[in-house]
Amino acid sequence: MAKKDTPPPIPIYQKPGAEPDSDVDVFSSSLGSTVGVFFLVAAFLLFLSAHSENQNFASFTGLFSINFTSIVLEAIPFMLIGTLVGGVIEVFVPTPLIDRFLGKDRKSGIFLAGGLGLLFPTCECAIVPIVRRLIIKGVSIPSAVCFMLSGPIVNAIVAWSTAIAYTYNWKMVLLRISCGYGVAVIIGLVLTRFSNPEKLVLENVAELSLRQCGCSNEEFQKNQLLSKLLHAIGHARDDFLDVGKYLVLGAFTAAFIRTATPVANFEALSASPWLIILVMMVMAVVMNLCSEADAFIAASFRWLIPGSAQLGFLVLGPMLDLKLMLMYLTVFRKRAILLFSVVTFGTVYALMLIIELLLPPFV
Amino acid sequence: MILRILNSILLSVWAIFLFWLLTFGRSDLVRLLHPRLWWVLGIAAVVLVLFLVSLVIPNRHAKSDKPIFMELPGILILLVPILYFSIAAEARLDGTSLQNRIIQSDNGMYLNSLPSFGIFDEPQSSGMVFSKILRKPKDFEGQQVEVVCRSLVNEKLPENIAMCYRYMITCCAADALPAFIFLSHTSEMKIENDRWVQINGPLSIIKNNGMEFPSVEIESLKYVEEPAFPWAM
Numbered sequence: 001m002a003k004k005d006t007p008p009p010i011p012i013y014q015k016p017g018a019e020p021d022s023d024v025d026v027f028s029s030s031l032g033s034t035v036g037v038f039f040l041v042a043a044f045l046l047f048l049s050a051h052s053e054n055q056n057f058a059s060f061t062g063l064f065s066i067n068f069t070s071i072v073l074e075a076i077p078f079m080l081i082g083t084l085v086g087g088v089i090e091v092f093v094p095t096p097l098i099d100r101f102l103g104k105d106r107k108s109g110i111f112l113a114g115g116l117g118l119l120f121p122t123c124e125c126a127i128v129p130i131v132r133r134l135i136i137k138g139v140s141i142p143s144a145v146c147f148m149l150s151g152p153i154v155n156a157i158v159a160w161s162t163a164i165a166y167t168y169n170w171k172m173v174l175l176r177i178s179c180g181y182g183v184a185v186i187i188g189l190v191l192t193r194f195s196n197p198e199k200l201v202l203e204n205v206a207e208l209s210l211r212q213c214g215c216s217n218e219e220f221q222k223n224q225l226l227s228k229l230l231h232a233i234g235h236a237r238d239d240f241l242d243v244g245k246y247l248v249l250g251a252f253t254a255a256f257i258r259t260a261t262p263v264a265n266f267e268a269l270s271a272s273p274w275l276i277i278l279v280m281m282v283m284a285v286v287m288n289l290c291s292e293a294d295a296f297i298a299a300s301f302r303w304l305i306p307g308s309a310q311l312g313f314l315v316l317g318p319m320l321d322l323k324l325m326l327m328y329l330t331v332f333r334k335r336a337i338l339l340f341s342v343v344t345f346g347t348v349y350a351l352m353l354i355i356e357l358l359l360p361p362f363v
Numbered sequence: 364m365i366l367r368i369l370n371s372i373l374l375s376v377w378a379i380f381l382f383w384l385l386t387f388g389r390s391d392l393v394r395l396l397h398p399r400l401w402w403v404l405g406i407a408a409v410v411l412v413l414f415l416v417s418l419v420i421p422n423r424h425a426k427s428d429k430p431i432f433m434e435l436p437g438i439l440i441l442l443v444p445i446l447y448f449s450i451a452a453e454a455r456l457d458g459t460s461l462q463n464r465i466i467q468s469d470n471g472m473y474l475n476s477l478p479s480f481g482i483f484d485e486p487q488s489s490g491m492v493f494s495k496i497l498r499k500p501k502d503f504e505g506q507q508v509e510v511v512c513r514s515l516v517n518e519k520l521p522e523n524i525a526m527c528y529r530y531m532i533t534c535c536a537a538d539a540l541p542a543f544i545f546l547s548h549t550s551e552m553k554i555e556n557d558r559w560v561q562i563n564g565p566l567s568i569i570k571n572n573g574m575e576f577p578s579v580e581i582e583s584l585k586y587v588e589e590p591a592f593p594w595a596m
Contacts, residue, residue, distance in 0.1 A: 033432065033433045033435075033436050033437075036436025036437060036439075036440055037436050039436075039440060040436060040439055040440065040443070043443050043446075043447075047446060047447065047450070050450045059457075059459055061450060061454075062450060062451075062453070062454030062455075063454060063456070063457075063459065063460050065447045065448075065450035065451035065454055066394075066395065066451045066454050066455075066456060066536050066537070067536065067537040068444065068447050068451070068537075069395055069444050069447050069448045069451040070395040070396060070451070070535035070536035070537045071535065071537045072444040073384075073392075073395055073396050073404065073444075073535065074396060074400065074534055074535040074537075076407060076444075077400075077403040077404050077406060077407035078403065080406075080407045080410045080411065081403075081406065081407070081410065083410075084410055161533075230417055230420070233413050233414060233416075233417040234417050236410075236414065237374075237414040237417055237418060240414065241370060241373075241437070241441075244441050245436075245437040245440040245441055248440050248441055248443055248444060249440065251444070252443070254537075255537065258537060259460075259463075261463070262462065262463040262464075263463065263464060263465065263466055263467070289537075289538055290534050290535075290538065292533075292534055293533045293534035293535075293538040294538075296531075296533045296538070296540065297538065297540065300466060300540055301466060303466075303574070304466065
């Protein structure tokens, strides 16, 4: 029996919802493991082809490896920082504050969420773990999705890189930010029409949002700072281990497509704006560029294609690409991801067609 | 327990890998990631160490989440990039990737324009005359220049014309775009394809389809080792 004056032990972080408790969990994990094993086999075979005597194979694998490792090295620090921010939010941001501004009863929170990137500049690699943690913390799904889509566009760093790439063409900068904000808010508002948007989220994330780990209760908040920090780091670590593999899978797919697909001959397409906008948007999904670097790629097309097509590339890319779609799997159900993808793609496309029709040339 | 050990190994391997890249592996890292992002990699390594510390602190209540066979693929997947780094360190963006990444039309290739001024500090060892020429070719018109870049001999180019290129990097090698200057040479001169060359000669500007391209008339050509900083920026 402990003596009365013995200090209470420092609470040690424990992952909540530790054991898979339903058939769905077990099935989903088994399926995930099977996909993982297939991926590992494919990755190993491709790795072996680098040592093939066939020069084409060896060259392809070499270029693929450069693309793959550089995407991972660029993205993983931001994802780690994102998980850390998520852990800090979980432990240190009071739930009432979240409820007040972005909670389930605050539909106007969508408009605030769309502009949060201005306060917290975030790239798309960091946004998924943060949003995952925000949902667990109680942020409404429409607001969380709105922040997820707008955060990598509506921020100062991206505005700056776009301005540099387009040699201070402020029209392009303004259009990119306002379109990013507009599309995200529209999709957030669409989601508010759902009777139960929580159903879009994976069961285990939704469960965590109900149970949490006790970080928010008053008793826990009385603990020492060190103890709270350890909890925050524990949350961040779990998020990294959960989301990190999807980042690798996404980067692998992106690098493969990037290596295998040449930049097309655009001259024939540029005469049809509706087609070239579509092509550039598909390219944005396939190329998986960082939102900080994509403006330089888009600007390299400025001699050839209309501004609306470049803008479509810049608005859609940070919201929807292959790497992101795989990372979304850690938060949302597959049907929800399909829904976001179709609605986001459609909204951006419609907006770009309107811009093409109504605005004079701006690049 | 086994899962904690495996996760600890995973985090240790990544942390050691990142620290190694930032210390002894810089010559490889520079070929993959823009130096201005290296500090973020440092932060990532520190975060991984924190994760590791949080994992190895004894926890009496810890219990494994799922069976090992379900978690193992995820752990191995996170190690795949490190496996591929061994290939990436030896491979180079070359003429093949240039063909894939350059924007072309029926009239020829388009020159990627560099930002009108240096956005980021250029490394001292970079030999950045190449970037300066591409940024403001008119400043060098008629002058004797020396550039170090990679040769591209292509049958689509006019007779006695070759290209010399570098990749312009903004974030990482996957985002890099080719930028080039033309080289004009005598018909006796044969230039080897896809080799790093040091070129001396006067610079002129040629026009094609409304675009201006810098061109160097080769007076001397020397095959050289790949520079420590192979990018344009």
